[in-house]
Amino acid sequence: xxxxxxxxxxxxxxxxxxxxxxxxxxxxxxxxxxxxxxxxxxxxxxxxxxxxxxxxxxxxxxxxxxxxxxxxxxxxxxxxxxxxxxxxxxxxxxxxxxxxxxxxxxxxxxxxxxxxxxxxxxxxxxxxxxxxxxxxxxxxxxxxxxxxxxxxxxxxxxxxxxxxxxxxxxxxxxxxxxxxxxxxxxxxxxxxxxxxxxxxxxxxxxxxxxxxxxxxxxxxxxxxxxxxxxxxxxxxxxxxxxxxxxxxxxxxxxxxxxxxxxxxx
Numbered sequence: 001x002x003x004x005x006x007x008x009x010x011x012x013x014x015x016x017x018x019x020x021x022x023x024x025x026x027x028x029x030x031x032x033x034x035x036x037x038x039x040x041x042x043x044x045x046x047x048x049x050x051x052x053x054x055x056x057x058x059x060x061x062x063x064x065x066x067x068x069x070x071x072x073x074x075x076x077x078x079x080x081x082x083x084x085x086x087x088x089x090x091x092x093x094x095x096x097x098x099x100x101x102x103x104x105x106x107x108x109x110x111x112x113x114x115x116x117x118x119x120x121x122x123x124x125x126x127x128x129x130x131x132x133x134x135x136x137x138x139x140x141x142x143x144x145x146x147x148x149x150x151x152x153x154x155x156x157x158x159x160x161x162x163x164x165x166x167x168x169x170x171x172x173x174x175x176x177x178x179x180x181x182x183x184x185x186x187x188x189x190x191x192x193x194x195x196x197x198x199x200x201x202x203x204x205x206x207x208x209x210x211x212x213x214x215x216x217x218x219x220x221x222x223x224x225x226x227x228x229x230x231x232x233x234x235x236x237x238x239x240x241x242x243x244x245x246x247x248x249x250x251x252x253x254x255x256x257x258x259x260x261x262x263x264x265x
Contacts (some may be wrong), residue, residue, distance in 0.1 A: 016121050026142040028125040029094050032095040033086045035228060041138040044129035049149060050074045050116055051122055055090030056227035058220065059083070059109075064160040067220050071119070072155060075110045082109075088227035093122050103146035106155060108241060112152035121145045159216050162205040166191040167198070174214060178221040179240035219254050222247070 030128060035055075050057060051133055059076075060083045065226035068074045078099045097103060121144045128138040162168050170191050174180060187210070188195050202210050218239050223234045236247030 024139055024142050025098045026145055027096050030126050031092050031094055033090045035088050037086040039082045039084045041081040043079050046099055048076045048077045049095040053091045053162040055088040057171055058085045064158050067157040071114050073112050073114050087224040095127055101146055102248040111155045111157040113155050118148040160206040164201055169201055177220050179238050181240045187257045
């Protein structure tokens with residue numbers, strides 16, 4: 001997506017503070033990043049939960065992009081390479097989870113809604129980790145955090161990438177310019193597919209229609225630009241909306257459908 005200039009950045013997470021003997025299955029640290037930070041693709045030997053306490057995170061893997069607004073978190077399985085971009089100044093809590101600890105809300109990457117209990121437990125685990133994390137309290141907090149991660153509700157804040165070479169190419173063109181306005185027939189001609197074949201294949205590979213996928217893309221882009229402080233009128237024009245009111249109506253609809261998203265300012 002536009003505006004993601006790659007810069008040198010510290011790792012989103014450092015070494016996990018648990019050992020192979022299983023003294024503690026999870027540990028947590030606090031991290032802060034200035035607006036515009038991008039980590040580059042990194043993978044880790046442990047599972048990770050990235051909890052956005054302020055700002056907006058967009059995280060890209062080889063299979064899609066996930067948006068993480070405040071009070072939400074991204075679950076990253078061990079070994080998944082992820083490029084994390086910060087929109088606005090970002091503060092986050094990062095939970096390191098031992099590979100053998102079973103707490104994933106579902107297979108693969110997922111955005112989850114963070115309950116007040118989970119947020120408080122993670123904050124306490126951050127403090128406990130900073131003090132060494134070897135006490136009985138640290139173990140109890142880790143167990144609570146893992147249990148709450150497993151119980152958390154999944155929020156569909158993902159933009160899946162199609163696998164088919166032609167469809168993936170189309171997705172990349174749209175991601176480079178989310179405001180691009182062409183008809184479905186134009187896209188069919190551009191990629192050399194019939195309308196029926198393109199729409200069927202796109203839905204099978206992403207779980208979304210082309211139109212729904214494009215709306216999700218524009219939602220992500222709009223949220224990222226607004227988090228960076230760009231005025232709504234400029235965001236609307238850049239995404240192809242003819243009026244600010246039409247853009248605000250779209251954002252209100254999407255905010256109502258997805259808990260945690262803020263309506264357009």
